[in-house]
Amino acid sequence: MAAAPLITARGLVKRFGDFAAVAGIDVEVESGESFGFLGPNGAGKSSTMRMIGCVSPPTSGELRIFGLDPVTDGREIRARLGVVPQQDQLDAELTVEENLVVYGRYFDIPRAECRRRAAELLDFVQLTDRAGSKVDPLSGGMKRRVTIARSLINEPSLLLLDEPTTGLDPQARHVLWDRLYRLKQRGVTLVLTTHYMDEAEQLCDRLVVMDGGRIVAEGSPRSLIQQHSTREVLELRYAPGTNEERAHAIADIGDRQEVLPDRVLVYTHDGEAALHEVHERDAAPISSLVRRSSLEDVFLRLTGRTLVD
Amino acid sequence: MTSSTRNRVGRNRVGTPPAVRVWERSLLLHGRVWKSSLLGSFLQPLLYLAGMGLGVGALVDATTGSPELLGGVSYLAFIAPALLVAAAMMVCAQDSLWPMLDGFIWSEAYKGMAATPLTPGQVSDGIALWHATRAVVTAGGFAIVLVLFDDTRTWGLLAAVPVGVATGLAFALPITAWAATRDGDRSFPAILRFGIIPTFLFAGVFFPIEQLPAAIQPIAMVTPLWHGVELARGAVLGTLSAPAASLHSAVLVAYVFAGAVLCRRAFGRRLGS
Ligand SMILES: Nc1ncnc2c1ncn2[C@@H]1O[C@H](COP(=O)(O)OP(=O)(O)OP(=O)(O)O)[C@@H](O)[C@H]1O
Ligand SMILES: [Mg+2]
Numbered sequence: 001m002a003a004a005p006l007i008t009a010r011g012l013v014k015r016f017g018d019f020a021a022v023a024g025i026d027v028e029v030e031s032g033e034s035f036g037f038l039g040p041n042g043a044g045k046s047s048t049m050r051m052i053g054c055v056s057p058p059t060s061g062e063l064r065i066f067g068l069d070p071v072t073d074g075r076e077i078r079a080r081l082g083v084v085p086q087q088d089q090l091d092a093e094l095t096v097e098e099n100l101v102v103y104g105r106y107f108d109i110p111r112a113e114c115r116r117r118a119a120e121l122l123d124f125v126q127l128t129d130r131a132g133s134k135v136d137p138l139s140g141g142m143k144r145r146v147t148i149a150r151s152l153i154n155e156p157s158l159l160l161l162d163e164p165t166t167g168l169d170p171q172a173r174h175v176l177w178d179r180l181y182r183l184k185q186r187g188v189t190l191v192l193t194t195h196y197m198d199e200a201e202q203l204c205d206r207l208v209v210m211d212g213g214r215i216v217a218e219g220s221p222r223s224l225i226q227q228h229s230t231r232e233v234l235e236l237r238y239a240p241g242t243n244e245e246r247a248h249a250i251a252d253i254g255d256r257q258e259v260l261p262d263r264v265l266v267y268t269h270d271g272e273a274a275l276h277e278v279h280e281r282d283a284a285p286i287s288s289l290v291r292r293s294s295l296e297d298v299f300l301r302l303t304g305r306t307l308v309d
Numbered sequence: 310m311t312s313s314t315r316n317r318v319g320r321n322r323v324g325t326p327p328a329v330r331v332w333e334r335s336l337l338l339h340g341r342v343w344k345s346s347l348l349g350s351f352l353q354p355l356l357y358l359a360g361m362g363l364g365v366g367a368l369v370d371a372t373t374g375s376p377e378l379l380g381g382v383s384y385l386a387f388i389a390p391a392l393l394v395a396a397a398m399m400v401c402a403q404d405s406l407w408p409m410l411d412g413f414i415w416s417e418a419y420k421g422m423a424a425t426p427l428t429p430g431q432v433s434d435g436i437a438l439w440h441a442t443r444a445v446v447t448a449g450g451f452a453i454v455l456v457l458f459d460d461t462r463t464w465g466l467l468a469a470v471p472v473g474v475a476t477g478l479a480f481a482l483p484i485t486a487w488a489a490t491r492d493g494d495r496s497f498p499a500i501l502r503f504g505i506i507p508t509f510l511f512a513g514v515f516f517p518i519e520q521l522p523a524a525i526q527p528i529a530m531v532t533p534l535w536h537g538v539e540l541a542r543g544a545v546l547g548t549l550s551a552p553a554a555s556l557h558s559a560v561l562v563a564y565v566f567a568g569a570v571l572c573r574r575a576f577g578r579r580l581g582s
Contacts, residue, residue: 055423056582079426089421091334093341102334106425108324154425 141172331435350450448473476537482568
């Protein structure tokens with residue numbers, strides 16, 4: 001018998017007044033998997049996460065977490081969840097360790113046990129040497145790691161991460177990804193939101209692409225790319241303001257094109273061959289790049305817009 | 310992972326009440342400044358009593374007619390119990406503005422709490438408990454200072470402390486409920502300037518409200534401060550009648566109770582929607 005899904009949402013809606021931030025989504029997350037919500041600003045990612053985190057009641061639709069109903073069993077669900085909110089919510093004036101202990105107390109974990117776990121978790125996020133320092137002067141990446149350590153204080157089996165690495169530099173992001181990957185290996189189910197396609201590709205077994213409160217596609221990163229994009233992409237840069245005109249001249253090259261303000265994207269199974277053809281047309285670009293398709297391209301295809309602008 | 314949690318924490322452990330666990334955070338944050346804060350609880354009353362009680366008091370006590378007006382006591386004895394209550398009001402009002410907004414919009418600490426098994430109502434109760442703690446320290450510190458003066462060294466001080474706490478909460482809870490609905494602090498200075506300071510000046514602390522124009526007296530009488538002042542002064546000077554004591558206490562209790570309900574509702578809306 002297959003285990004029941006950890007999260008089930010059917011026709012889930014969240015309205016603020018007349019505005020539907022989440023406009024009816026269906027989601028299932030299995031135990032042990034790592035699941036992502038990918039979408040641009042305002043897609044409804046945080047609103048969805050807050051409903052799953054049982055701090056925001058759904059307007060309509062069905063939602064079950066651990067098989068429980070957030071409306072009636074919110075406390076029990078929250079006791080078993082770890083939450084990394086979009087904003088860190090740390091007490092800047094308290095030390096790193098104090099932040100963890102205070103938070104552990106909200107779960108009614110005895111103080112001594114909180115301290116023991118805090119030491120273990122700070123070791124896990126590689127911040128043992130900062131345990132006694134105030135949070136305020138820490139870098140963004142360190143604060144994020146403190147928040148992740150804090151979210152694990154109740155030893156949750158399901159961890160919700162709302163944009164875990166937004167605003168961090170590449171190195172800090174990789175450190176975080178590595179820690180999250182370890183958690184996943186320990187069997188913790190990860191549910192995260194992101195508007196970075198590379199993050200989704202790194203961390204998610206499966207994801208949904210959200211836009212305007214709706215799910216526009218679902219699958220593994222690889223299958224989404226296969227379904228909605230070509231193998232390769234040829235990026236062409238022309239003199240400013242001439243993209244439209246140039247694109248017109250090469251319109252029949254490749255399977256499909258996207259004309260962005262700063263470049264023309266040619267979708268094709270063979271980027272080098274397409275570039276060769278472009279040169280033969282006397283439409284040589286200022287610069288060009290052949291790359292593999294990514295979730296960014298999937299998003300562009302599905303919504304006509306870029307993820308991060 | 311959850312089963313190991315239960316084993317290690319122990320199945321039969323008696324937990325700490327939720328409001329106390331919320332209160333622990335405030336205590337820890339306050340712990341950074343407790344020395345200066347405690348010093349303030351003693352210094353401020355001493356300054357007020359020296360300046361108003363002894364300085365202004367010397368003038369007032371020498372004026373013909375004032376002993377009758379003040380009920381036959383020195384000006385120091387007249388204002389000291391009232392200042393005790395007013396100090397609790399001041400501390401509680403301040404604590405209910407910016408620190409609350411911090412929990413909702415700057416540090417978002419209260420949102421963090423709401424993501425744990427704590428309910429918004431329990432968070433609200435924990436905050437109320439903290440306001441009460443601040444009021445106890447403020448009123449208690451003031452009472453200890455009053456023991457130093459012959460005119461105010463009475464058993465009534467023991468009653469003045471809980472009166473100060475109730476008055477503090479009568480302000481703290483409604484103001485906290487208001488702060489919980491705000492997205493910025495623009496209205497806060499006005500609350501202090503046009504609400505708290507005039508109350509401090511005109512609700513019977515420095516002179517009997519009978520001195521006010523008849524039209525203004527009812528306004529002074531609806532403030533929790535006036536009821537707290539009447540109670541504390543009556544208790545310390547031994548002039549309180551049973552009916553007056555019951556009436557003033559009932560008003561304060563009603564303010565505190567209504568404030569707690571408003572607070573819980575405001576926290577529920579802010580943290581759970
Ligand atoms: N409490 C609220 N009241 C009114 N509107 C809200 C509220 N919370 C969110 N919204 C609106 O709902 C929409 C979705 O917001 P949400 O925060 O869920 O998006 P998001 O995908 O997390 O975006 P971001 O990447 O910017 O974090 C936005 O248009 C937002 O303005
Ligand atoms: Mg968001």
